[in-house]
Amino acid sequence: MLVFKTKKELTEHVSALPKTNRLALVPTMGALHKGHVSLVEQAIAENETVVVSIFVNPTQFNNKEDLEKYPQTLQADLDLLSATSENIIIFAPSAEEVYDKNVKAKTYDFEGLDQVMEGAFREDHFNGVGTIVEALLLLVKPDRAYFGEKDFQQLQIIRKLVEQQQIPVEIIGCPIVREPSGLAMSSRNERLSPELRQKASFIYSTLLAAKEKFGTKSAGYVVDWVKKEFDQHEDLELEYIEITDVNTLRPITIKNENLKYRAFIAVYAGGVRLIDNIAL
Numbered sequence: 216m217l218v219f220k221t222k223k224e225l226t227e228h229v230s231a232l233p234k235t236n237r238l239a240l241v242p243t244m245g246a247l248h249k250g251h252v253s254l255v256e257q258a259i260a261e262n263e264t265v266v267v268s269i270f271v272n273p274t275q276f277n278n279k280e281d282l283e284k285y286p287q288t289l290q291a292d293l294d295l296l297s298a299t300s301e302n303i304i305i306f307a308p309s310a311e312e313v314y315d316k317n318v319k320a321k322t323y324d325f326e327g328l329d330q331v332m333e334g335a336f337r338e339d340h341f342n343g344v345g346t347i348v349e350a351l352l353l354l355v356k357p358d359r360a361y362f363g364e365k366d367f368q369q370l371q372i373i374r375k376l377v378e379q380q381q382i383p384v385e386i387i388g389c390p391i392v393r394e395p396s397g398l399a400m401s402s403r404n405e406r407l408s409p410e411l412r413q414k415a416s417f418i419y420s421t422l423l424a425a426k427e428k429f430g431t432k433s434a435g436y437v438v439d440w441v442k443k444e445f446d447q448h449e450d451l452e453l454e455y456i457e458i459t460d461v462n463t464l465r466p467i468t469i470k471n472e473n474l475k476y477r478a479f480i481a482v483y484a485g486g487v488r489l490i491d492n493i494a495l
């Protein structure tokens with residue numbers, strides 16, 4: 216396993232690889248868990264060379280406390296990744312290496328995809344995500360880049376980003392990996408007490424029930440039902456629940472058999488913000 220901290224070392228190494236190698240990029244913010252490992256394993260199975268980036272990107276955090284408390288566990292991350300493959304390449308730069316002295320996001324127009332849900336509640340978040348993902352794609356020049364469906368809105372925005380910026384890369388979405396309780400794996404789960412971590416499984420069980428209800432009821436009915444469920448919960452505070460078309464991410468009014476829908480949710484558990492979603 217190779218670990219590079221500078222862009223120069225990384226690009227020198229990658230550009231010397233055989234041109235026939237398929238090159239994959241898996242961008243992460245570290246504090247790795249089985250969700251990340253599933254992305255890395257899929258990338259290893261489908262490509263000869265895999266670069267995993269570990270970088271807590273400051274420009275995508277709208278909340279200073281969230282950034283300061285974001286877990287950083289580089290040695291444990293390297294141990295976990297070394298068990299996946301000997302050939303893996305890690306890029307773990309400092310903020311200065313990535314941004315030089317200009318720690319600032321670019322401004323994008325993602326045609327409304329960034330105005331709803333995560334974008335509405337985390338101002339400028341997707342400008343920050345777009346800035347770092349574009350920079351990483353232009354640096355590594357992978358054939359494929361892997362992202363989790365846990366951050367489904369992010370995945371759709373990255374698809375839009377590469378189309379708009381004409382970056383020649385295939386964006387691969389990977390299924391959500393869950394804890395045995397059903398809670399979607401997330402680095403932020405580490406900040407939950409054991410009791411709250413167990414109680415947070417309510418998020419997924421409610422999404423499953425919402426999916427079942429959506430079979431016979433309208434989106435408006437299901438959204439109201441979820442809101443009532445969370446109103447009655449003592450420990451979890453609902454931030455949003457939306458049912459949208461998967462491509463436009465616009466809320467639906469009338470169901471159309473030809474479209475695909477997802478329910479998206481954000482919930483606070485003891486001050487920790489958790490997101491999840493489910494295909495309907």
Ligand SMILES: Nc1ncnc2c1ncn2[C@@H]1O[C@H](COP(=O)(O)OP(=O)(O)OP(=O)(O)O)[C@@H](O)[C@H]1O
Nearest residue numbers: 243244245250362363365366391392400401402403
């Ligand atoms: N449970 C999961 N299943 C599948 N993919 C995941 C899961 N958790 C994270 N990912 C994906 O891993 C990549 C890196 O995510 P990131 O480093 O932000 O981890 P995270 O666990 O989502 O952290 P957090 O949500 O706490 O910021 C993203 O593409 C993300 O969608």
Ligand SMILES: CC(C)(CO)[C@@H](O)C(=O)[O-]
Nearest residue numbers: 242243244272344347366
């Ligand atoms: C894609 C990403 C690594 C960019 O910092 C981050 O948003 C994440 O981990 O989902």
Ligand code: BAL
Nearest residue numbers: 244275276340366369
């Ligand atoms: N996984 C999404 C990154 C973030 O929450 O900032």
